[in-house]
Amino acid sequence: MEDSSFVVEAIAGIILFAVGARMLKLASRTGGRHERLLGTYLALAGISYAFYSIPLMGDVGSLFTPLTFVGRVVYTASIYFMLEFTRSVFRSEERWASWLVFTLMLGLVVGVGISSAQGDWEGYLVSSPWFWCEWLGYTLAPLWVGAEGILAFQNARKRVRLDLCDPIVANRYLLWGLFGILQVCGSLIIIPMYAGYEADQYFTFGTDVALGIFEILAAATTWLAFFAPTFYCRWIAEGSYSASPERGA
Amino acid sequence: MSEDLFDFAAERLEQHTSLDRLAARGTLRLALKASGLSPSGLRIEQLRVVLEKVLPDELEKRGVDGARGVCSGVAAALANVSISEESSGSADADEIFRRLGGS
Numbered sequence: 001m002e003d004s005s006f007v008v009e010a011i012a013g014i015i016l017f018a019v020g021a022r023m024l025k026l027a028s029r030t031g032g033r034h035e036r037l038l039g040t041y042l043a044l045a046g047i048s049y050a051f052y053s054i055p056l057m058g059d060v061g062s063l064f065t066p067l068t069f070v071g072r073v074v075y076t077a078s079i080y081f082m083l084e085f086t087r088s089v090f091r092s093e094e095r096w097a098s099w100l101v102f103t104l105m106l107g108l109v110v111g112v113g114i115s116s117a118q119g120d121w122e123g124y125l126v127s128s129p130w131f132w133c134e135w136l137g138y139t140l141a142p143l144w145v146g147a148e149g150i151l152a153f154q155n156a157r158k159r160v161r162l163d164l165c166d167p168i169v170a171n172r173y174l175l176w177g178l179f180g181i182l183q184v185c186g187s188l189i190i191i192p193m194y195a196g197y198e199a200d201q202y203f204t205f206g207t208d209v210a211l212g213i214f215e216i217l218a219a220a221t222t223w224l225a226f227f228a229p230t231f232y233c234r235w236i237a238e239g240s241y242s243a244s245p246e247r248g249a
Numbered sequence: 250m251s252e253d254l255f256d257f258a259a260e261r262l263e264q265h266t267s268l269d270r271l272a273a274r275g276t277l278r279l280a281l282k283a284s285g286l287s288p289s290g291l292r293i294e295q296l297r298v299v300l301e302k303v304l305p306d307e308l309e310k311r312g313v314d315g316a317r318g319v320c321s322g323v324a325a326a327l328a329n330v331s332i333s334e335e336s337s338g339s340a341d342a343d344e345i346f347r348r349l350g351g352s
Contacts, residue, residue, distance in 0.1 A: 026351055034345045089345050093289075152342060158285030159343075162298050165285070169346045176346075226349050 013049025149177020
């Protein structure tokens with residue numbers, strides 16, 4: 001990464017870890033499985049961002065590859081918790097969802113495993129077919145999150161108008177869906193970014209900054225979704241999605 | 250008596266209107282969709298709101314006379330039967346996402 005733009009990724013990692021840790025604290029209080037799944041995902045994602053950022057902050061010499069590889073493995077593990085959370089909240093009764101979780105995780109593990117065995121420990125070689133196996137895993141997972149979140153929001157908005165859903169909950173669906181979409185945008189930016197790295201051993205500034213922006217926006221979205229400040233909750237509750245008149249009223 | 254909530258409401262709708270089985274189920278399905286709900290995992294309190302606020306308009310669009318009375322009749326019938334509610338659905342996802350905010 002060029003200049004100090006890796007700092008943005010580190011900040012995104014800190015936010016994700018903080019939200020994840022807070023969610024795990026909530027899980028310890030409520031004993032809820034979903035809190036635990038989401039908290040673990042966010043905390044692991046935050047840790048992986050740190051492992052990706054540290055080697056870029058200074059000259060770590062021979063530790064560059066091991067640290068990046070650890071970040072890659074931790075991120076891969078985090079995806080399982082993201083997928084399982086999405087499945088258990090939105091598609092707990094549907095068999096295809098379990099197969100989707102299994103297939104995406106298989107793609108990730110095979111992609112990381114074989115590309116590493118072939119010497120690409122960082123996972124930056126776009127020319128390798130195994131890169132694409134891994135890329136599909138960590139791109140389709142947030143795409144599913146985004147789709148489920150937006151779909152849930154659209155339906156929740158209708159329920160809000162009938163007083164069958166809390167506006168804050170509807171907004172939380174929207175933000176969770178946006179988080180998934182922002183993660184997908186990050187995955188798309190990675191392609192030219194890593195292609196440039198493979199060619200020049202250097203991350204180009206434009207893609208680097210774009211990735212940082214998407215990552216920090218995604219991280220901020222999780223904070224706003226789950227630990228929003230009071231004024232934001234009040235704004236959503238008061239204005240929100242109840243602008244149109246109730247049907248039949 | 251224990252039966253699926255959607256089936257129960259659709260059957261009562263068919264009995265109290267000139268709609269055939271397919272039309273009654275379809276109309277109820279459209280009313281649920283307009284309310285952001287689905288037949289699976291439907292809760293009694295959700296169905297009551299749909300019967301009160303959404304279904305009358307859908308029935309009127311299809312030329313059903315006394316739509317509000319029909320819906321009130323179906324809602325009243327709900328009080329007299331034991332209906333099985335599925336555990337999955339929008340209400341559960343709503344509850345999970347409510348909890349995730351720490352409330």
